[in-house]
Amino acid sequence: MNPLTILIASIFTHNIALVYILGMCPFIIISKNYKTAVGMGIAIIFVVTLTAIINWPIYWKVLVPLHSEILAFLIFIIIIAATVQLLEMLIEKFFPPLQSSFGIFLPLITVNCIVLAVCLFMVLRNYNFIQTVCYSFGTSCGWALAIILMAAIKEKLMLVSDIPKGLRGPGITMIIAGLMALAFMGFAGIITLQ
Amino acid sequence: MPKKQLKRSIKQTKWFKTLTIGMWQDHPTFCVVLGICSMLAITNRLENALAMGIGVTLCTAFSCLFVSFFRNVIPSRVRMLAYMVIISTFVICVDRVLKAYFPPISEEMGPYVGLIITNCILMGRAEAFAIKNGPWLSFLDGLGYGVGYSFMLILMALIREPLGFGTILGYRVMPGAWTNWVILTIAPGAFFLLGVYLWIFRTIAKKTE
Numbered sequence: 001m002n003p004l005t006i007l008i009a010s011i012f013t014h015n016i017a018l019v020y021i022l023g024m025c026p027f028i029i030i031s032k033n034y035k036t037a038v039g040m041g042i043a044i045i046f047v048v049t050l051t052a053i054i055n056w057p058i059y060w061k062v063l064v065p066l067h068s069e070i071l072a073f074l075i076f077i078i079i080i081a082a083t084v085q086l087l088e089m090l091i092e093k094f095f096p097p098l099q100s101s102f103g104i105f106l107p108l109i110t111v112n113c114i115v116l117a118v119c120l121f122m123v124l125r126n127y128n129f130i131q132t133v134c135y136s137f138g139t140s141c142g143w144a145l146a147i148i149l150m151a152a153i154k155e156k157l158m159l160v161s162d163i164p165k166g167l168r169g170p171g172i173t174m175i176i177a178g179l180m181a182l183a184f185m186g187f188a189g190i191i192t193l194q
Numbered sequence: 195m196p197k198k199q200l201k202r203s204i205k206q207t208k209w210f211k212t213l214t215i216g217m218w219q220d221h222p223t224f225c226v227v228l229g230i231c232s233m234l235a236i237t238n239r240l241e242n243a244l245a246m247g248i249g250v251t252l253c254t255a256f257s258c259l260f261v262s263f264f265r266n267v268i269p270s271r272v273r274m275l276a277y278m279v280i281i282s283t284f285v286i287c288v289d290r291v292l293k294a295y296f297p298p299i300s301e302e303m304g305p306y307v308g309l310i311i312t313n314c315i316l317m318g319r320a321e322a323f324a325i326k327n328g329p330w331l332s333f334l335d336g337l338g339y340g341v342g343y344s345f346m347l348i349l350m351a352l353i354r355e356p357l358g359f360g361t362i363l364g365y366r367v368m369p370g371a372w373t374n375w376v377i378l379t380i381a382p383g384a385f386f387l388l389g390v391y392l393w394i395f396r397t398i399a400k401k402t403e
Contacts, residue, residue, distance in 0.1 A: 021234040021381050025314050028227055070290070073308050074282045081275050110274065113231050113312040120305035166397035170227040171389050178385030185382070 003134040005191055006127075010138030012187040016114055017146035018180055023114040027147055028173050030105075037151035041144025043105040045137070047087065048118050051080050052136030055119045056129055076119045084110050114143055150176060212331050216319075216339030223346045223388075224395045228314040232306050233347055234384035240363050243351035245299050247344025249288040249307065251337065254316050257281045258324040258336030265325050277320045278311070285310045315339055346391075353387060354378045 016022050023044075030040050055076055063069055088106045091098050109115060118139050122132045153176055157163075163172050222228050229250075236242040260280050261268075268276045289307045292300040300307065310316070319339055324332040355361060358379035360368035377383040 019381050021384060022231045022309070024231040024234070025228060028230075070286060073286050073289070073311060074279065077278045077282050077311055078275065081278055110278075111312050111314060111317050113309050116312050117305055117309055120308050124305060164393070164397075166395075167389070167393045171392040171396065174385045174389030174392060178382045178389065181380075181382040181385055185380075 001131065003130050006131055007134040007138040009191045010135050011142040011145065012184065013191050015142040015146060015184050016117065016139045017143050018177065018184045020117070022117045023112055023143055026108060026112060027150065027177070028170050031147055031150040031154055031173065034148070034151045034155050037147045038144075040105045040108075041147055043109060044112070044114070045140040045144055047080075047084060047106070047109050048115050048140035048143075049133070049136045050087075051083050051115055052118050052122060052132055054083060055079055056122060056127075056132045059119075059123055072123065073116075076116060080115050080119075081110050114139065146180065149180065153180075209331060209334050213334040213338040216335065217342040217345070221342050221346070222315045222318075222339055223343065224392065224399070226318075227392075228318060229343060230388065232309055232313060233343075233350065234381070234388060236303055236306050237347055237350035237384065238354050238358060238379045239302070240348070240351040240355050241299055242303055243347040244344075245292060245296065245303065246306070246310075247340075247347045249285075249292070250310055250313060250315070251340025251344055253281065253284040253288060253310055254319055254340040254343075255333050255336040256284050257316055258319050258332040259329050261320045261324040262327060262329040262332035268325075273321075273325065274317075277317055281316050281320070282311045315343060349391070350384070350387060354383065358383065 010016070014020070017024070017027060026040060031037055058075060058079065059069075059072060063072060063075065084106050091106075118136045121139075122135060127135055150173070154173070157172070157176075167175070216222065220226070223230060223233065232246060232250075236246050257277070257280050261277060264276070264280075285308065288310065289300070292303070292307060319332075319336055323335045327335070352362075355363075356367055357375045358377075360366055360372050360374055375383070378387065
């Protein structure tokens with residue numbers, strides 16, 4: 001499949017947050033503030049693309065020839081944790097100004113499902129290297145788009161709304177996410193991904 | 195000892211409290227809203243929800259047990275990585291069992307089985323409870339949270355499957371003239387349903403933000 005098609009599809013028609021419902025914990029907790037959401041989104045784009053690029057050769061060039069695909073989960077998660085740790089140390093050492101805006105999100109990312117999900121989907125769908133790069137970049141952009149939109153909506157909502165008490169917090173976030181998912185279904189006709 | 199007194203004394207024990215706290219007072223979905231990714235994605239069929247619930251319960255209970263066993267050996271700097279390794283070992287077991295004995299369910303759940311690893315409940319219990327407490331209590335704590343979570347999965351699936359597909363566990367329960375509410379089988383319906391559940395529960399429990 002054309003890598004460009006995969007890129008567009010993974011941002012809009014197969015948005016990982018609103019169609020596959022992944023990465024929901026930060027989606028609820030971090031989406032209170034627009035600025036924080038942008039920081040988290042950028043951190044995710046960076047980490048997801050990087051770990052997918054590292055994990056692809058490890059799965060296809062090391063695990064498959066050794067017939068040890070059973071270890072894939074374990075290896076993927078260790079690599080993700082190690083990459084995040086490394087990135088954290090590098091940022092602390094070489095780009096201290098970035099630390100406050102970007103670094104604080106890094107520890108949270110290890111347990112974010114979408115990092116692992118991208119690695120699992122890439123294996124499941126037999127993507128080649130170029131497709132994997134496009135897919136991981138597109139997916140993380142899609143997630144960032146969703147959380148930024150959500151944060152913007154919630155900031156507006158805080159100012160004007162009178163939400164029933166029980167629905168405040170996560171409840172209303174779910175309802176907004178549902179409406180956004182409906183809106184994103186409008187893109188579905190553009191491209192179909194198997 | 196009279197029956198009533200016995201019942202009360204069981205309720206007072208530490209292990210009973212540990213077991214039940216995750217099922218109600220500190221329910222993983224309603225109170226802390228954790229681990230909902232896989233919950234929303236796979237509850238469109240009851241059989242998937244059951245498989246997921248059992249898988250998560252076993253993984254939580256046993257990973258808490260093992261984290262607790264090794265709690266004095268794990269250096270605190272790399273404890274996250276240690277949890278991850280322990281958790282993913284059990285998830286691999288669950289994945290293999292599903293693949294071997296229930297291939298259709300495994301096929302349909304796809305990557306969501308592997309994503310149990312990143313379910314925040316497992317990591318959360320390891321960090322919040324198992325690293326500080328003994329193996330037996332940690333096991334019960336994990337079990338309680340797992341059961342609380344499975345209960346929620348079943349609750350979701352029991353609404354989504356009959357209304358969305360007209361079936362329960364594959365058997366048709368709705369009348370022939372029933373029009374399936376397709377929206378409940380896909381993402382938006384899942385979001386709305388969880389939103390409504392959270393609303394109902396938080397109104398009953400007077401838990402607001």
